[in-house]
Amino acid sequence: MDGFPIFLEFIQNQIGVVIERCRWRPLQSFLKSRLQKLSIEDLPSYQRFLIQSMPNSQKEWEELVQNLVVPHTFFYRNQADFQALAKLIKESIAQKPSINIWVAGCSTGEEVYSILLHLQEEGIFSRISDLHILGTDIHQEALGIAQQGRYSSPKIRFIPQKYHKYFQKDGEYWQILPSIRAKPKFLYHNLLQPHPPPPKGKWDFIFCRNVLIYFHPKTKIEIIRKFYQSLTENGCLFLGYSEHFDTKALDFRLENFAGSYFYRKTKSFRSPSHLLLSLQTYKLAQDIGPAWINRQKTKSSNSILPSPPSPNYPQIRQLIQQKKLQEAQQQLLEYLHRSPCPKGYILLADIYVLFEEFALGIEFYERALQLQKIPEVYLSLGFTFYSLCQYSSAVSYLQKRLSFEPKCALSHFYLGICHKCLSQPSSAKEHFQKARYFFSTKENIDLKYTTLPLLQGSRNQILKTIERELE
Ligand SMILES: C[S@@+](CC[C@H](N)C(=O)[O-])C[C@H]1O[C@@H](n2cnc3c(N)ncnc32)[C@H](O)[C@@H]1O
Structure with missing residues (x-):
C-alpha cells in the first residue's frame, strides 16, 4: 500500500504505538475500507485529512485508534501489585491521609475497580480522608464502559468470590455498586501529551501496566521520564509484568514486595542527555525483565560472564x-x-x-x-x-x-x-x-x-x- 511506512511512523509519533509486522495486513485492509468510505484517494491524503481537519476528524481519529490499540484487560490482573499498593498506603497513612492514584491506559476500567475493591477489602477507605483515583485512556469506547462499570459475565470469572458483593447483577451483566462507581474519574488522555495533574500536589502512585510494551523504546523512556516528574517524592510507578526498564536511566529504585516489582522515585532527576545514553542499556533490559535488573545491582552490564549452562x-x-x-x-x-x-x-x-x-x-x-x-x-x-x-x-x-x-x-x-x-x-x-x-x-x-x-x-x-x- 503506497505511503504505508510513512503512515506507520505517523501513528507512532501520534500515539507511541508501534504496529507489529503481523498486524500490517489487517491494518491495511481497515485503511482501504476507510479510504473507500470517505472517498479519499490515497493514504497520504487520509493522513492529511486526520491532521488538518482536527477537531472535525475526531470521530475518524477515534475509529482509527480503536483499530490500533489493544484494549485487552481483566479484573485482578497481576494482583500482587494491588497487595503491594495496600501495604505501601498503610505504611504511609499516618503522615499522609490523602492519596492520589493515576491508572494510565486503564482501558475498560477493570484495573481501576480492582484497585478500589482491594483497598475497600483491606479497610483502607475508612482511613484515608481524601482518595483521588483517575483512569485515563486514548480509547473512547473503552472509557465509556469504564464509566458504566458494567461487565459481561465472562469478565467476572477472574474476580475472587469475596468481591462479588460489590456487584449488582443485571441480566447477563454485572455492574459495580454505585458507591464504588462514584469514586474514580475517567478521562480521555494520550500519554504523549502533557500528563494530567491530580487535584492537589502530585501523584503518589502511577499504574501504567501493559501499555508501554506496544511503544517504541525511545517513546517509552520519554513517558517514564514524564511519570517521574508527575510523581511525589517517594511515589511509586507500577508497570506491566514484562515492561521493566533499567533503573540507571532515571532516579528510580526497583523494589519488590511479594511478587510485585515497582519503581520508587528517588531524589534528583537527571538530564535528558543522560537518558539518551541509557537507552542502549534500556533496550537490553526491556525484553528480559526483573531477573536481569536484579542482577544489575551486583554486576556491571559490561562484565563478561561465562555462558550459563543450557537450560533443561x-x-x-x-x-x-x-x-x-x-x-x-x-x-x-x-x-x-x-x-x-x-x-x-x-x-x-x-x-x-x-x-x-x-x-x-x-x-x-x-x-x-x-x-x-x-x-x-x-x-x-x-x-x-x-x-x-x-x-x-x-x-x-x-x-x-x-x-x-x-x-x-x-x-x-x-x-x-x-x-x-x-x-x-x-x-x-x-x-x-x-x-x-x-x-x-x-x-x-x-x-x-x-x-x-x-x-x-x-x-x-x-x-x-x-x-x-x-x-
Ligand atoms: C492492554 S491495555 C492495558 C489495560 C490495563 N492497564 C491492564 O493492564 O490490564 C492497553 C491500553 O493502553 C491504551 N493506550 C495505548 N496507547 C495509548 C496512549 N498513547 N495514550 C493513552 N492510552 C493508550 C489502549 O487504549 C489500551 O486500552
Missing part, C-alpha cells in the same frame, strides 16, 4: 504444562539474555501467551523464526491469534504451518475452529474432517518445540470436540 528444556516444558510459569520463565531468562536460541524463545513466548501478554508472545515467536524457520512456530502463532479472536490472521499462520506439514492434525483442528468463528461452515467442516482423519492415523501428536496448542486439551478432549462439531 524437558523440565521447563513440564513446568509450563504444570502452569508453574514464573519458575519456567526465570530459568529461561537466565539463559536467554546471554545465549539467544530459538528453542528458548519459543518456550518464553508460550509463557507470555499463557500470561495473556500476547504482544510479547508474538514478538518472541517472531524472534525464534528469525533465528530458525521452525514450522511448529506457525502453529503457535495461529493459536495465539485464535486466542486473540483475530481469526483471519490465525488462519494465515495455520495455513503456513500446513504448507510445511499438510497432515498436521492440530493445525486442521484450529483452522476448523477459526473458520467456524468466521462463519465459514463448509471450510470449518473440511478442516474438522481432516483433523479427525490425521488424529486417527497418527499415534503421537506431541509437539517438539511449543507446549501451547496442546494445553487446550488432551488428544481425547480435542477428538470429542471434533465429533461434536461434525455431528
Whole structure:
C-alpha cells in the first residue's frame, strides 16, 4: 500500500504505538475500507485529512485508534501489585491521609475497580480522608464502559468470590455498586501529551501496566521520564509484568514486595542527555525483565560472564504444562539474555501467551523464526491469534504451518475452529474432517518445540470436540 511506512511512523509519533509486522495486513485492509468510505484517494491524503481537519476528524481519529490499540484487560490482573499498593498506603497513612492514584491506559476500567475493591477489602477507605483515583485512556469506547462499570459475565470469572458483593447483577451483566462507581474519574488522555495533574500536589502512585510494551523504546523512556516528574517524592510507578526498564536511566529504585516489582522515585532527576545514553542499556533490559535488573545491582552490564549452562528444556516444558510459569520463565531468562536460541524463545513466548501478554508472545515467536524457520512456530502463532479472536490472521499462520506439514492434525483442528468463528461452515467442516482423519492415523501428536496448542486439551478432549462439531 503506497505511503504505508510513512503512515506507520505517523501513528507512532501520534500515539507511541508501534504496529507489529503481523498486524500490517489487517491494518491495511481497515485503511482501504476507510479510504473507500470517505472517498479519499490515497493514504497520504487520509493522513492529511486526520491532521488538518482536527477537531472535525475526531470521530475518524477515534475509529482509527480503536483499530490500533489493544484494549485487552481483566479484573485482578497481576494482583500482587494491588497487595503491594495496600501495604505501601498503610505504611504511609499516618503522615499522609490523602492519596492520589493515576491508572494510565486503564482501558475498560477493570484495573481501576480492582484497585478500589482491594483497598475497600483491606479497610483502607475508612482511613484515608481524601482518595483521588483517575483512569485515563486514548480509547473512547473503552472509557465509556469504564464509566458504566458494567461487565459481561465472562469478565467476572477472574474476580475472587469475596468481591462479588460489590456487584449488582443485571441480566447477563454485572455492574459495580454505585458507591464504588462514584469514586474514580475517567478521562480521555494520550500519554504523549502533557500528563494530567491530580487535584492537589502530585501523584503518589502511577499504574501504567501493559501499555508501554506496544511503544517504541525511545517513546517509552520519554513517558517514564514524564511519570517521574508527575510523581511525589517517594511515589511509586507500577508497570506491566514484562515492561521493566533499567533503573540507571532515571532516579528510580526497583523494589519488590511479594511478587510485585515497582519503581520508587528517588531524589534528583537527571538530564535528558543522560537518558539518551541509557537507552542502549534500556533496550537490553526491556525484553528480559526483573531477573536481569536484579542482577544489575551486583554486576556491571559490561562484565563478561561465562555462558550459563543450557537450560533443561524437558523440565521447563513440564513446568509450563504444570502452569508453574514464573519458575519456567526465570530459568529461561537466565539463559536467554546471554545465549539467544530459538528453542528458548519459543518456550518464553508460550509463557507470555499463557500470561495473556500476547504482544510479547508474538514478538518472541517472531524472534525464534528469525533465528530458525521452525514450522511448529506457525502453529503457535495461529493459536495465539485464535486466542486473540483475530481469526483471519490465525488462519494465515495455520495455513503456513500446513504448507510445511499438510497432515498436521492440530493445525486442521484450529483452522476448523477459526473458520467456524468466521462463519465459514463448509471450510470449518473440511478442516474438522481432516483433523479427525490425521488424529486417527497418527499415534503421537506431541509437539517438539511449543507446549501451547496442546494445553487446550488432551488428544481425547480435542477428538470429542471434533465429533461434536461434525455431528
Ligand atoms: C492492554 S491495555 C492495558 C489495560 C490495563 N492497564 C491492564 O493492564 O490490564 C492497553 C491500553 O493502553 C491504551 N493506550 C495505548 N496507547 C495509548 C496512549 N498513547 N495514550 C493513552 N492510552 C493508550 C489502549 O487504549 C489500551 O486500552
